[in-house]
Amino acid sequence: MTDEEDxxxxxxxxxxxSEKDETSMPRRARDSSRVRAAIRDxxxxxxxxxxxxxxxxxxxxxxxxxxxxxxxxxxPILENVSxxxxxxxxxxxxxxxxxxxxxxxxxxxxxxxxDQGRVVIDGEDITHLTFDDALKVRQxxxxxxxxAALFDSMTVYENVAYPLREHTTLPEDEIEQRVREKLSxxxxxxxxxxxxxxxxxxxxxxxxxxIARGLANNPEIMLYDEPTSGLDPLTTATITYLILKLQRxxxxxxxxxxxxxxxxxxxxxxxxxxxxxxxxxxxxPEEMTASDDPYIREFLGGF
Amino acid sequence: xxxxxxxxxxxxxxxxLQEFFVLAWKAIGFIFVKPFYASDLFQQMDAIGxxxxxxxxxxxxxxxxxxxxQSAVQLATFGATDYIGRLIAxxxxxxxxxxxxxxxxxxxxxxxxxxxxxxxRVTEQIDALNTLGTDPIKKLVTPRVLASLIMVPVLTVIxxxxxxxxxxxxxxxxxxxxxxxxxKTVFEQLLSSGFTLHFIPNDFIQGLSKxxxxxxxxxxxxxxxxxxxxxxxxxxxxxxxxxxxTASILILVVDYFLTQILLAxxxx
Numbered sequence: 277m278t279d280e281e282d283x284x285x286x287x288x289x290x291x292x293x294s295e296k297d298e299t300s301m302p303r304r305a306r307d308s309s310r311v312r313a314a315i316r317d318x319x320x321x322x323x324x325x326x327x328x329x330x331x332x333x334x335x336x337x338x339x340x341x342x343x344x345x346x347x348x349x350x351x352p353i354l355e356n357v358s359x360x361x362x363x364x365x366x367x368x369x370x371x372x373x374x375x376x377x378x379x380x381x382x383x384x385x386x387x388x389x390x391d392q393g394r395v396v397i398d399g400e401d402i403t404h405l406t407f408d409d410a411l412k413v414r415q416x417x418x419x420x421x422x423x424a425a426l427f428d429s430m431t432v433y434e435n436v437a438y439p440l441r442e443h444t445t446l447p448e449d450e451i452e453q454r455v456r457e458k459l460s461x462x463x464x465x466x467x468x469x470x471x472x473x474x475x476x477x478x479x480x481x482x483x484x485x486x487i488a489r490g491l492a493n494n495p496e497i498m499l500y501d502e503p504t505s506g507l508d509p510l511t512t513a514t515i516t517y518l519i520l521k522l523q524r525x526x527x528x529x530x531x532x533x534x535x536x537x538x539x540x541x542x543x544x545x546x547x548x549x550x551x552x553x554x555x556x557x558x559x560x561p562e563e564m565t566a567s568d569d570p571y572i573r574e575f576l577g578g579f
Numbered sequence: 580x581x582x583x584x585x586x587x588x589x590x591x592x593x594x595x596l597q598e599f600f601v602l603a604w605k606a607i608g609f610i611f612v613k614p615f616y617a618s619d620l621f622q623q624m625d626a627i628g629x630x631x632x633x634x635x636x637x638x639x640x641x642x643x644x645x646x647x648x649q650s651a652v653q654l655a656t657f658g659a660t661d662y663i664g665r666l667i668a669x670x671x672x673x674x675x676x677x678x679x680x681x682x683x684x685x686x687x688x689x690x691x692x693x694x695x696x697x698x699x700r701v702t703e704q705i706d707a708l709n710t711l712g713t714d715p716i717k718k719l720v721t722p723r724v725l726a727s728l729i730m731v732p733v734l735t736v737i738x739x740x741x742x743x744x745x746x747x748x749x750x751x752x753x754x755x756x757x758x759x760x761x762x763k764t765v766f767e768q769l770l771s772s773g774f775t776l777h778f779i780p781n782d783f784i785q786g787l788s789k790x791x792x793x794x795x796x797x798x799x800x801x802x803x804x805x806x807x808x809x810x811x812x813x814x815x816x817x818x819x820x821x822x823x824x825t826a827s828i829l830i831l832v833v834d835y836f837l838t839q840i841l842l843a844x845x846x847x
Contacts, residue, residue, distance in 0.1 A: 385710055411712045419710040425703035439711045442614075489711075 337363045338396070339497060339529040345383060345393035353379055355553045357393075361546075366523050366530040368540040370575075371550035377533040378422070380550075381499050384531060385419060386410045398496070415443055418490030418528075422502040424482035426474035432459075432485050433470040439493045458488040462518055480511035487518060491526075498522060500532040504539050512539055519543050537576065549575065602806070603799050606720040619722040627688045627723070627798075628730030632737070634683050639738035642675055643667060643745025651754055660754055664764030665771075667746035672769065672786040676739035678834055681793035684731055685826040689801040692723055693822035696805025697815035705806065720802040724795060731794030732787050739786065773845070781845040789837055793830050800826040 340361040347354040353376040361367045369377050382388040383395055386402050394403040402413050426435050436455045440446055446454070456466040462484040474482060483503060490498055503519065504512040516539040522528050523543070534540050540547060541561045549557040549564070549572065557564060557572055564572060646667055654660045696719060699705050708715045743765055750756040772781045804818040804825070 382706075387706060387709055407714070411709075411714065414710055415712045417710070419707070421703045421707055423702055425707040427704055427707070428702075442711060442713055 339363050339365075339398060340367075340384065340531065341396040342380070342383070343394050343396065345390040345395065347376075347379065347383070347388065347390050352553055354383075354390075357550075357553075357555050359546075359548050359555060359558050361529050361531060363529055364523065364527045365545040366519070366532060366543050367546050367548060368532045368534055368544040369548045369550055370534060370537060370540050372575075373535060375550045376553065377535075377550055378501050381419070381501055381531065381533055384497075384499060385414055385417060415439075415493060416495055417497045417499055418487075418493065418495035420483070420486045420490050420498070420500045420503055422505060424474070424486035426482060426485055426489070428474045430473075431470065432472050432474065432477070435474065435485060436489045436492050438489065443493060454492060455488075458491050459485075461491065461521075462488045463514070464488070480507055480514070483507070483511075483515055484518070487515075487522075491522070494526075496528060498528045498530045500530065500534075502534055502536075503532060504534060504536045512536065515539075516542050551575075598807075599799070599803050602716065602720065602803055603795075605716050606724045606799065606802070609714070609717045609721040610725055612717070616718055616722055619718065620726055623722045623726035624730055626691075627684070627726050628733060631684050631687055631730075631734055634687060635680055635734045635738050636741055638679050638683055639671075639676070639741035640745040642679055643671060643742030643747075644749050646670060646675070646742070647746040647749035648753065651749065661756065661760065662764055663746065663750050663754065663756065664743075664761040665768035668743055668765040668768040669782070671739050671742040671746075672782050674834075674838070676742060677735050677786060677789035677793060678830065680731060680735040680738040680790060681797065681830045681834075682827055684727075684734065684794075685797045685830060686823055688727070689797045689822045689826045690819045692798060692801030693805040693808075693818045694815055696802060697808035697818040698812075700806060700808045701811050701814060715806070720799075720806070723802060724798040727794035727798035728791060729794075731797070732790040735786065735790035775845065784845055785838075785841045788841065789834060792833060792837060796829050796833065797826050800829065 338360050342357060342359050345354055345357045346352070357380070359367065369380055371377050379388065383390055384397070386395070386405065389403060394401050396402070397413055398416065400413070402410065405413065426432075427438065430438070433452075433455055436458055437451050440451050440454060455470070459466040459469065464481065464484055469477070469481065469485070474485070477485065487498075487503075498519075500519065503515050507515065519530065519532065520543050523530060530543075532540070532543065544561050546559060547557070547561055547564050548555050551571060557567065557569070565576070567573070647663060650663060650666050651660055654663060654666070696705070699719075705715050705719075708718060747758055747761050750761045751758055769780050769782050775781055775784055801822045804822045808814045808818045810817075
């Protein structure tokens with residue numbers, strides 16, 4: 277197929293859904309614009325209050341430190357990778373696909389062990405822990421997987437309750453209360469979704485249930501693997517907003533792996549750019565846009 | 580060059596074997612370690628045991644009938660068709676019952692386990708379990724192994740019984756032997772090979788230790804290939820096929836060696 281044909285086909289596909297939805301357009305458009313405006317306001321508010329409150333309110337403490345990590349399977353994946361996250365910060369790791377971004381999350385969770393260097397969580401070196409101790413460290417963290425990774429044999433309720441059943445001895449009514457609280461936090465109606473199976477949910481809803489499950493244990497650290505990939509722009513904005521809400525209301529430290537540069541700039545305290553197996557840049561979004569490094573300029577593209 | 584390749588393949592083989600035994604060791608060790616996932620165990624016992632009942636009943640019954648038909652021809656040449664019950668009971672309880680139940684369960688349950696754990700692996704659900712602080716071996720493998728260790732022997736007993744019943748049908752309606760005579764010879768056979776601890780017939784020891792081992796083989800092979808799955812949905816297909824092939828071959832090979840050992844130990 278020639279480029280010309282390909283382009284025309286894509287345009288055709290893009291035009292198609294809007295034509296089909298014409299009857300329901302007005303209501304949906306009104307709804308989405310309202311949500312979008314609300315999100316924009318929230319984000320702006322957040323941007324204004326963020327810099328001052330963050331440094332004053334919380335003690336500066338390194339919650340996550342990755343130090344000179346080297347990892348290779350058949351060939352090197354990461355070389356000399358270092359970054360730190362202080363309490364309440366959101367670190368967004370960006371980079372092209374296949375550069376080992378998700379590997380970093382697996383290192384933090386100690387699903388992988390670095391060949392050299394070390395990973396420190398809350399002042400504790402987790403590199404040489406036993407399997408059981410690693411399970412304990414993981415309880416401090418909530419992870420949101422790219423495909424949500426909900427247990428598809430369990431209902432939404434059971435999914436969110438899972439970490440509570442595993443690690444606490446809470447009575448059933450408190451578990452239910454906690455599940456409802458977490459589902460409401462991610463803007464889902466508990467009564468509507470609790471008894472549904474993951475296969476009955478849309479992509480965005482799955483992500484949200486995934487976040488609710490990650491939150492169930494009230495973790496200090498949240499990790500997100502491509503939280504916005506495969507979602508439409510509106511849902512992307514809602515998920516971005518949720519991550520910010522978590523940072524602001526619960527003060528969790530987050531590491532987000534993403535190639536969505538737009539949402540990365542919205543939520544990041546610091547951005548780590550992974551290129552050629554190394555951290556090519558680590559700093560605030562403002563520093564990144566100000567940089568005149570050719571690779572960074574190319575990566576940012578039109579943004 | 581060829582030597583190098585052979586060396587690599589050998590290393591991989593040994594490594595896989597090691598992985599398999601580590602998995603088996605952990606899965607069985609976790610049976611005795613808290614927390615116990617009782618509801619998972621009962622769910623698996625239902626899926627593996629009750630779920631396989633239909634195919635086990637069918638295969639058992641027809642095998643018993645065909646065995647009776649074939650042996651009737653052979654026994655007739657010696658004028659020994661009265662002893663058909665002995666022959667059916669002996670071969671069903673010692674050999675055919677365990678092996679057939681094992682092969683059927685390998686096809687049905689082993690493949691199911693591999694497919695389920697394989698899809699959980701490729702959709703990151705195994706990683707999610709790890710992240711949520713649960714050992715996937717304890718949560719997924721141990722209940723399946725334990726359920727198989729319990730249910731495959733139970734299925735075998737049922738298989739043995741319907742097999743002998745199938746023989747009864749042929750003996751009565753094809754050979755015209757009365758049922759009372761048939762069952763008398765069946766019990767003669769079961770009590771003829773001696774007793775362990777003065778009351779357990781040795782045939783039962785043979786017939787029940789085999790499916791116990793087969794149950795372990797089926798579930799562990801399924802779990803091993805399932806957890807090792809990589810490469811998306813295609814990987815799930817490969818894992819499923821490998822499980823059925825490996826488990827079936829292992830059942831037949833292990834059956835031979837087990838029979839050698841059991842005959843040496845329990846045959847008077």
